[in-house]
Amino acid sequence: MASSLDAHLGSECGDDPLKQEVAETIRNLCGAAIKLRNTIAAGGEGLGQAHGGTNADGDIQKELDVVADKVFIKAAKASPLAFFGSEEQESAVRLKPDARLAMAIDPLDGSSNISTNVSIGTIFSILPVEEAHRANPDIVFTQKGSRQLGAGFFIYGPQLLLVMSMGNGTHVFIFSPSFGGFIELSSSIVIVDKAKEFAINASNYRHWDQPIRSYVDDLLAGSEGPRERDFNMRWVGSLVADCYRILSRGGVFLYPGDGRKGYAKGRLRLMYEANPIAFCVEHAGGKATDGTTPILDLEPKGLHDRTPLVFGSKREVERVARYIADPSALAERSPLFGKRSLFRA
Numbered sequence: 016m017a018s019s020l021d022a023h024l025g026s027e028c029g030d031d032p033l034k035q036e037v038a039e040t041i042r043n044l045c046g047a048a049i050k051l052r053n054t055i056a057a058g059g060e061g062l063g064q065a066h067g068g069t070n071a072d073g074d075i076q077k078e079l080d081v082v083a084d085k086v087f088i089k090a091a092k093a094s095p096l097a098f099f100g101s102e103e104q105e106s107a108v109r110l111k112p113d114a115r116l117a118m119a120i121d122p123l124d125g126s127s128n129i130s131t132n133v134s135i136g137t138i139f140s141i142l143p144v145e146e147a148h149r150a151n152p153d154i155v156f157t158q159k160g161s162r163q164l165g166a167g168f169f170i171y172g173p174q175l176l177l178v179m180s181m182g183n184g185t186h187v188f189i190f191s192p193s194f195g196g197f198i199e200l201s202s203s204i205v206i207v208d209k210a211k212e213f214a215i216n217a218s219n220y221r222h223w224d225q226p227i228r229s230y231v232d233d234l235l236a237g238s239e240g241p242r243e244r245d246f247n248m249r250w251v252g253s254l255v256a257d258c259y260r261i262l263s264r265g266g267v268f269l270y271p272g273d274g275r276k277g278y279a280k281g282r283l284r285l286m287y288e289a290n291p292i293a294f295c296v297e298h299a300g301g302k303a304t305d306g307t308t309p310i311l312d313l314e315p316k317g318l319h320d321r322t323p324l325v326f327g328s329k330r331e332v333e334r335v336a337r338y339i340a341d342p343s344a345l346a347e348r349s350p351l352f353g354k355r356s357l358f359r360a
């Protein structure tokens with residue numbers, strides 16, 4: 016019999032009171048995710064329609080973005096949290112004054128997929144609160160990703176899944192309606208080292224810097240190129256679904272910065288997208304960078320910072336970094352895919 020999320024959280028926390036608070040928060044998020052899953056499953060007019068407003072980053076909010084934000088702030092209010100920072104709100108919201116945790120959240124990830132019945136999700140990051148943060152809540156969300164105490168994401172797809180890490184492996188749970196809660200699907204998931212698939216929004220090719228173009232060109236050249244093998248491509252357009260596929264069967268995801276106005280650092284947000292995804296990926300033996308620097312080492316400047324994001328199978332993410340960090344090697348790369356060891360599979 017697979018173990019329940021409750022049993023798992025109990026064994027992760029032991030007698031550590033702070034970890035128990037993280038676990039309590041995750042349990043409350045699970046309750047909210049089940050509610051949101053029911054709302055999504057019931058469908059109804061308008062969940063994918065524009066709500067009429069824009070979020071802090073200027074994205075047009077969909078009805079479900081706003082519903083999800085409300086569902087998760089309610090769960091946050093019931094949790095031992097001092098601050099709630101959401102993609103859908105300009106500034107951090109103060110909750111319990113003396114609480115020791117803060118949460119950054121993307122209440123609804125993959126908004127453009129809502130109306131097409133493609134998997135969407137919720138991404139969360141739980142951080143510690145220091146005394147110095149209480150006077151100025153803006154700085155609580157400038158902590159590095161390496162300080163996360165827990166992070167994860169839900170996927171509202173054919174199944175409701177929770178992927179989470181509290182720094183001791185990355186674990187996957189599935190919601191079982193008959194059990195009435197989440198049960199373990201895989202314990203300590205490990206990302207395979209050799210990538211066979213890549214994920215990137217190729218429609219932005221003309222806006223990318225040369226190293227990213229060269230890297231993708233070499234993948235596309237397949238067995239006739241320097242990699243000497245074929246790659247498949249997948250792009251769901253929901254970060255949670257692309258990440259879960261990579262956790263399940265390896266691969267690499269790239270959302271680089273590009274030349275479009277406002278896209279110098281790509282599209283994805285550091286505090287509530289890249290950091291929690293990186294935490295789960297790294298604790299599953301993979302790697303996550305902004306192209307060269309580990310995501311978890313980046314110094315955020317604010318709640319809504321963006322970052323380029325590359326994650327997945329470790330060797331593949333390291334290879335992307337070599338394309339970016341060594342343009343001179345690129346210049347030497349033969350147009351006939353000279354067999355430089357740097358770029359070979």
Ligand SMILES: O=P(O)(O)OC[C@H]1O[C@](O)(COP(=O)(O)O)[C@@H](O)[C@@H]1O
Pocket residue numbers: 074102121123124125126127216252253254255282283
């Ligand atoms: O539409 P694009 O540029 O391919 O971007 C897709 C990316 O944007 C996102 O939808 C951004 O998340 P939100 O839906 O939370 O804004 C990611 O899930 C996804 O990876």
Ligand SMILES: [Mg+2]
Pocket residue numbers: 121123124125254288
């Ligand atoms: Mg998102």
Ligand SMILES: [Mg+2]
Pocket residue numbers: 080102121122123124125126
């Ligand atoms: Mg979102």
